Structure formats: C-alpha cells, structure tokens
Amino acid sequence: MYTHDSSMLVTSSYDSSCVVWCVPEYAPLYHYWHMGRVPSLLLLGGANGHHLYGVAVAPDNLHFTTICEDRCVRLWPLTASTSPTKTYYELALSTLAGLKLRSVSYSPCGRLIAVTTSDSRILLFTTESRVLSLTVLCVRVIRSRIVRYLINSLSVQPNIIQFADCYSSGDLANNLLQQTILNLPLPPHIIDLISSVFNKSSRPYYYYPTESS
Structure with a gap:
C-alpha cells in the first residue's frame, strides 16, 4: 500500500x-x-x-x-x-x-x-491523539513535492529492474534529488537548507524529525 x-x-x-x-x-x-x-x-x-x-x-x-x-x-x-x-x-x-x-x-x-x-x-x-509540530508538517510538504518532481523529471519511466540497478550505485537517487531540489519553487535559503541536510543524509525526505528536534 x-x-x-x-x-x-x-x-x-x-x-x-x-x-x-x-x-x-x-x-x-x-x-x-x-x-x-x-x-x-x-x-x-x-x-x-x-x-x-x-x-x-x-x-x-x-x-x-x-x-x-x-x-x-x-x-x-x-x-x-x-x-x-x-x-x-x-x-x-x-x-x-x-x-x-x-x-x-x-x-x-x-x-x-x-x-x-x-x-x-x-x-x-x-489511536493516540497528537498535534503534529510545524517542523513535521513542513517536512511532509517538502517530501511530497520532491517525490512529485522526481517522478515528473523522468521523461521515460524505467522499469523496476532498471531502478534497482541504478539505485545500487546511488547515482539515480542522488542525481535526481539534487537536480530536483534546485528546481523547487522555494526561496534560495530554503534550497540551501535542504541541500545541506541532503549532504548529511542520502534520503532526507524520508526522515521525520522528532518533536524535540
């Protein structure tokens, strides 16, 4: 699912x-x-x-x-x-x-x-009732936009095997994400912040910070 x-x-x-x-x-x-x-x-x-x-x-x-x-x-x-x-x-x-x-x-x-x-x-x-922090909500929106741009950036959709082969070397995910970040309709300082986080983690858009972060 x-x-x-x-x-x-x-x-x-x-x-x-x-x-x-x-x-x-x-x-x-x-x-x-x-x-x-x-x-x-x-x-x-x-x-x-x-x-x-x-x-x-x-x-x-x-x-x-x-x-x-x-x-x-x-x-x-x-x-x-x-x-x-x-x-x-x-x-x-x-x-x-x-x-x-x-x-x-x-x-x-x-x-x-x-x-x-x-x-x-x-x-x-x-389930437990909780109020999401502004940080969590912002990360969710950014992650959604990045994924949408990643998918739209592919002119020809490769099959899953091609994805797996490319991903094993890290080239597909890294190159697409870096290129997508630069094209996001966000202020330059936000772009720099996302890029900075990306340099520390290969997949920042799958990370949800805790309420204490």
Missing part, C-alpha cells in the same frame, strides 16, 4: 515481514519482522504463526498498521524500528476458536483503526 503522499510503498509478506520501499526507485528502506527478529529459517508455507493478512497506512504518513495470524493488531512507525509503537492484544486473548483477521483500514482522521474478522464483525481501535 502506498503512503498518501506517494513517497513510500509498504508491502507485507507471508514470511512475517513488512518492507517499506522508496518511490520512485522502489529500493527497500526499512524491514520489520513480526517474529521479533530476522528468522534464520523463513517458513514461507509453514505454520510460523505470524503470517500477515493486511496492512494500512495512517493518513498522517507517520505510522502503518498490520494484522497478523497471531490475531494481534500492530501499529508501526514509518521509520527504522525493530518493534511496533503499540500492539492491540484484545483479539489475541479471545477464546473464540478459528477467529481470523481479514482486513484493516484507517478512518479519514486517523484516530480509528477498523478491523474485520472472519465471524463478520467490524472492530474499532483508537
């Missing part, structure tokens, strides 16, 4: 993993494992108890939610992390035999998570 600003793609797999991909390069950014660690043996078709059934991205593009075979609903940060921000255990503790989670979705405001089950119920979970 794509984030709402189209800058990242979140995928879930039957091997208990989630991967966040950057757009438009489609190179992996972050990996998440529902078994708590990278398994030494991937049980693609076995009963590992952590097969993923669905994923949904929050409207604020700061979190995403997964539903798993263990009947837990997990809220993850869209950053490099090895553990979920919050885990809802209510369904996992249920004594109903054969209960499975079918799908997950956010409300437009992002405060509610709706989960459907195999017994035709819709369950609602609340």
Whole structure:
C-alpha cells in the first residue's frame, strides 16, 4: 500500500515481514519482522504463526498498521524500528476458536483503526491523539513535492529492474534529488537548507524529525 503522499510503498509478506520501499526507485528502506527478529529459517508455507493478512497506512504518513495470524493488531512507525509503537492484544486473548483477521483500514482522521474478522464483525481501535509540530508538517510538504518532481523529471519511466540497478550505485537517487531540489519553487535559503541536510543524509525526505528536534 502506498503512503498518501506517494513517497513510500509498504508491502507485507507471508514470511512475517513488512518492507517499506522508496518511490520512485522502489529500493527497500526499512524491514520489520513480526517474529521479533530476522528468522534464520523463513517458513514461507509453514505454520510460523505470524503470517500477515493486511496492512494500512495512517493518513498522517507517520505510522502503518498490520494484522497478523497471531490475531494481534500492530501499529508501526514509518521509520527504522525493530518493534511496533503499540500492539492491540484484545483479539489475541479471545477464546473464540478459528477467529481470523481479514482486513484493516484507517478512518479519514486517523484516530480509528477498523478491523474485520472472519465471524463478520467490524472492530474499532483508537489511536493516540497528537498535534503534529510545524517542523513535521513542513517536512511532509517538502517530501511530497520532491517525490512529485522526481517522478515528473523522468521523461521515460524505467522499469523496476532498471531502478534497482541504478539505485545500487546511488547515482539515480542522488542525481535526481539534487537536480530536483534546485528546481523547487522555494526561496534560495530554503534550497540551501535542504541541500545541506541532503549532504548529511542520502534520503532526507524520508526522515521525520522528532518533536524535540
């Protein structure tokens, strides 16, 4: 599932993993494992108890939610992390035999998570209420503009394999981003600031500063 600003793609797999991909390069950014660690043996078709059934991205593009075979609903940060921000255990503790989670979705405001089950119920979970800082909002807008310019800068859309080959050397992402930054309709001092951050981090538009930054 794509984030709402189209800058990242979140995928879930039957091997208990989630991967966040950057757009438009489609190179992996972050990996998440529902078994708590990278398994030494991937049980693609076995009963590992952590097969993923669905994923949904929050409207604020700061979190995403997964539903798993263990009947837990997990809220993850869209950053490099090895553990979920919050885990809802209510369904996992249920004594109903054969209960499975079918799908997950956010409300437009992002405060509610709706989960459907195999017994035709819709369950609602609340998320933490928070006011986003001005810094976070500005980074979100800049990231959205950069991604849009990156996509529009490509006269011919290469396929995913070509993206992966180019990205492995770092040329595609670096060159496109640097060129795009210079073309952004922003004041010169803002352009200089973005370029300065870019020199310290290869992908600043995937970084959300904390409230204390």
